[in-house]
Amino acid sequence: MDILIQQLFNGLTIGSVYSLVALGLTLVYGILHIPNFAHGALYMLGGYITLSMMTLYGVNYWLAMFVSIIAVGLLGVLLERFVFRLLRDAPPLHDKIAAIGILLFLEAFAQFVWGADFHTMNSPYGQVVQVMGLTFTLQRLLIIVAAIVVMVLLYLFLKKTYTGSTIIAMSQNREGASLVGININKVAMLTFMISGGLAAIASSLASPINLVFPGMGHLVILKAFVIIILGGMGSIPGAIVGGYILGFSESLGATYVSNDYKDIIAFILLVVILTVKPTGLFAKGER
Amino acid sequence: MRIVTKRNGLIALLILAFSFPYIAQNDYYLHMLTLSFIWAIAVYGINLLSGYTGYLSLAHAGFFAIGAYSLGLLTVKAEMNFWLALAGACVITCVIGLLIGLIALRTKEHFFAIYTLCVGYIIYLVIDKWEGLTEGVRGLIGIPAPGSIGPITFDTAASQYYLVLLFLLAVIVIMYRIIHSLTGRTYIAIRNSEDLARTIGISTMKNKLTAFVLSTFFAGLAGALYASFIRFIGPDIGSTAIMFDLLMYLLVGGIGTLSGPLVGTLLLVILSQNLQFLQKYRMLIFGPLLTLIIIFYPRGLAGAAFEWQRKRRDKKLSMVRADMHMKAEEG
Amino acid sequence: MLIETKNLTKRFGGLAAVNSVDFIIEKGRINAIIGPNGAGKSTFFNLISGFHRPSSGSVFFNGMDITKLPANEIAALGISRTFQSTSLFDQSTVLDNVIIGHRLRTKSNLADAIFRTKRLKREEMACREKAMEALGVVGLTKAADKIVAGISQEEKKRTAIALALATEPEILFLDEPAAGINPDETEGLTELIKKLNTTGLTVCLIEHKMHMIMNLADHIMVLNYGEKIAEGSPKEIRGNDAVIKAYLGGSASA
Known part of the structure; x- marks a missing residue:
């Protein structure tokens, strides 16, 4: 019983990180229909920037995370402006290839600057706490709480502000949005900014319990794709729920099935979903 | 009679390819070229599906690995004759390809790309973790070189080069014939618009599946040749890094062109061999290159060359016309 | 009916x-x-x-x-149809776009393509003739070798009709x-x-x-x-x- 609760808690932690990454991916997909394969590299970069700020400049964890959010967000804006905008009318194949090119570059870049070694990130919240028979570090609790705060803020931004509502409008109907005078380019850049920022938050939160290395984004991005297919490509609630579902399935699978194959759970899930329903769960309409 | 024609150019290339072992001063270049030819065969497979049929597969490094491991296991563990094992490896890859294709091809566009990316990853993970069969990260060692056929043996660098060259030529001839046939036109029609293809009576699923299986066959064949050439294989040959390398060769050379896979593979393999210091960081250059190419030259070097040729021809034509016009006025 | x-x-x-x-x-x-x-x-x-x-x-x-x-x-x-937005292949010629229309009346497969069989050659000829015939009907015989990207909207509409006709509806x-x-x-x-x-x-x-x-x-x-x-x-x-x-x-x- 204790193991089960402990694993559910772990699942919640991993799920929080997955949800944040998947949110960024689904926002970009919803608006621009780009499956951004480079999103995992943005995640990885976010981790490195936070780490460097802390180790090189002795900046505090939160400030380092803030710098990282801004930096990765701006990188997202640059990618939209100088890569994806040029490909907006190109065949869908081109977006994917361009994103893969960016991914390869960013990974090589990280390796060039920071080397191929694994780094640990020391957060100020490494204390071990015991509550009701559960043992966990404060950092894990922080991940869960911070993820919820970020999701609530994002929700308020999208629903309650004008700028946020333009994003929603554009994800529902691009032509319609441009007809009512929404500046598509601005919204696209903003979306990439948010998407990059979310990736940076996710990796900054997760790095203290994982490791920082050039390939850290690989599995995360693949799983994020599984999540947004699970939750419906472009769906925001779908990304959140899907993230938690995957988090739980993995932590339970690792305990009760096999730790070796826990990373395969997501992909088997995906293979099953797409086998049963080729357009993904919760696909809109028939066309 | 013009001397520089397409036909003469091809003959010259063939002569060069066949005499290369005599020109090359050492085995190093021969080794490198043989390896590029093997990669090129896999890239032709990806091109058939992604370039001509319009489905971007990210699982082909996985099929390459399946071909390689099948040959490795059949020769090392089952101690089968090399040629039987080669045929077996291709059959195994095709059967797995058929099963995966049946499911994967129900999805479209982005879903297909993501699905195949995950399939590729599953293949990699299975090879990596199933130590009882594949020896896991330790890799499979002691894979034999191609067995001799009568008096012909394949234990020198030159003989292996010729063997791989022959396979490559066969693949290119097959690709050429497919593209210039009704079957190839059918694939292109599917790439162009699947809805339109169905309205003109094309069974899209059947055709996509054939293209998919044939493309996995090429990948598997390349993998099997790789295993017997390098004699050692590890799970890494099925990794996404290899997949992205192959994709890069295809994109730089020209996706959806006949010469693209060969041009791109040769160029990039030779380039990265000569820029050894770059090996680790080559993606610093190749990554942006890939992105720039897809933005500005979506059909790669081969596509750019066609474009240039066409422009030159148009220019010539308009000059001829202007010339005739002037003459007509003078007369 | x-x-x-x-x-x-x-x-x-x-x-x-x-x-x-x-x-x-x-x-x-x-x-x-x-x-x-x-x-x-x-x-x-x-x-x-x-x-x-x-x-x-x-x-x-x-x-x-x-x-x-x-x-x-x-x-x-x-039963043949055209679409509201004509989805022709822009980079290829009018004739090449229409040839595929007769594909459903042919039988040659991948093996025919790889071995260049007589059946393939015969059927390719048939498709080409059918396409030229359809282009003749819609009045595009002269435009057969033009690249689709370079023809007018109306010619594209006619090409789409020719493609539908090539299926022998x-x-x-x-x-x-x-x-x-x-x-x-x-x-x-x-x-x-x-x-x-x-x-x-x-x-x-x-x-x-x-x-x-x-x-x-x-x-x-x-x-x-x-x-x-x-x-x-x-x-x-x-x-x-x-x-x-x-x-x-x-x-x-x-």
Whole structure:
């Protein structure tokens, strides 16, 4: 019983990180229909920037995370402006290839600057706490709480502000949005900014319990794709729920099935979903 | 009679390819070229599906690995004759390809790309973790070189080069014939618009599946040749890094062109061999290159060359016309 | 009758895009389907041509139930269609675009391609001849070698019709063939449709250009909100109150 609760808690932690990454991916997909394969590299970069700020400049964890959010967000804006905008009318194949090119570059870049070694990130919240028979570090609790705060803020931004509502409008109907005078380019850049920022938050939160290395984004991005297919490509609630579902399935699978194959759970899930329903769960309409 | 024609150019290339072992001063270049030819065969497979049929597969490094491991296991563990094992490896890859294709091809566009990316990853993970069969990260060692056929043996660098060259030529001839046939036109029609293809009576699923299986066959064949050439294989040959390398060769050379896979593979393999210091960081250059190419030259070097040729021809034509016009006025 | 729909219905979510439509297409006539935007005309085409599976009801072709057949088998029976937006392959020539239209009447497969069999050569020749014939019918013989990216909108429409003709159809469904072309060209297209009809081809078209429809169609069906509100000759339709109301009132923007 204790193991089960402990694993559910772990699942919640991993799920929080997955949800944040998947949110960024689904926002970009919803608006621009780009499956951004480079999103995992943005995640990885976010981790490195936070780490460097802390180790090189002795900046505090939160400030380092803030710098990282801004930096990765701006990188997202640059990618939209100088890569994806040029490909907006190109065949869908081109977006994917361009994103893969960016991914390869960013990974090589990280390796060039920071080397191929694994780094640990020391957060100020490494204390071990015991509550009701559960043992966990404060950092894990922080991940869960911070993820919820970020999701609530994002929700308020999208629903309650004008700028946020333009994003929603554009994800529902691009032509319609441009007809009512929404500046598509601005919204696209903003979306990439948010998407990059979310990736940076996710990796900054997760790095203290994982490791920082050039390939850290690989599995995360693949799983994020599984999540947004699970939750419906472009769906925001779908990304959140899907993230938690995957988090739980993995932590339970690792305990009760096999730790070796826990990373395969997501992909088997995906293979099953797409086998049963080729357009993904919760696909809109028939066309 | 013009001397520089397409036909003469091809003959010259063939002569060069066949005499290369005599020109090359050492085995190093021969080794490198043989390896590029093997990669090129896999890239032709990806091109058939992604370039001509319009489905971007990210699982082909996985099929390459399946071909390689099948040959490795059949020769090392089952101690089968090399040629039987080669045929077996291709059959195994095709059967797995058929099963995966049946499911994967129900999805479209982005879903297909993501699905195949995950399939590729599953293949990699299975090879990596199933130590009882594949020896896991330790890799499979002691894979034999191609067995001799009568008096012909394949234990020198030159003989292996010729063997791989022959396979490559066969693949290119097959690709050429497919593209210039009704079957190839059918694939292109599917790439162009699947809805339109169905309205003109094309069974899209059947055709996509054939293209998919044939493309996995090429990948598997390349993998099997790789295993017997390098004699050692590890799970890494099925990794996404290899997949992205192959994709890069295809994109730089020209996706959806006949010469693209060969041009791109040769160029990039030779380039990265000569820029050894770059090996680790080559993606610093190749990554942006890939992105720039897809933005500005979506059909790669081969596509750019066609474009240039066409422009030159148009220019010539308009000059001829202007010339005739002037003459007509003078007369 | 060539085509008959019985109670044909298609719902998307809760909305009925086509609601229990009975329609009969007689052999050799020019039929038209009109109606305001969103009336379900294109969905109706999609149901007949096998692109959508009906929610209920059935479609018969020459008395045979084709409701559940996939699009490619329906095409093979002799039902051909064009799309509102012509999705031709821009980088290739007009002829190359049309050649593939005859593919469904050929049998050669991958093995024929790899071994360059006699059957393949024979069938390739047949496809080429059929394509040239179809281009001749639509008046594009001279444009055969032009790249599609470089031809006019009207020529693209004609190419799409030629492609449909190359499948050797008994009936041709045209989805807004005159959209986006000028009045003179519309006139030319009307003549072409008449000419196709005189060779025995049954035609059914969706069109917004009333003038063209009234002077072309033998038989018209009017759809509104997915339901058939009127049917008859152009004269009957012109005087029909329900039709006038549908076009003048409500959300009609045609």
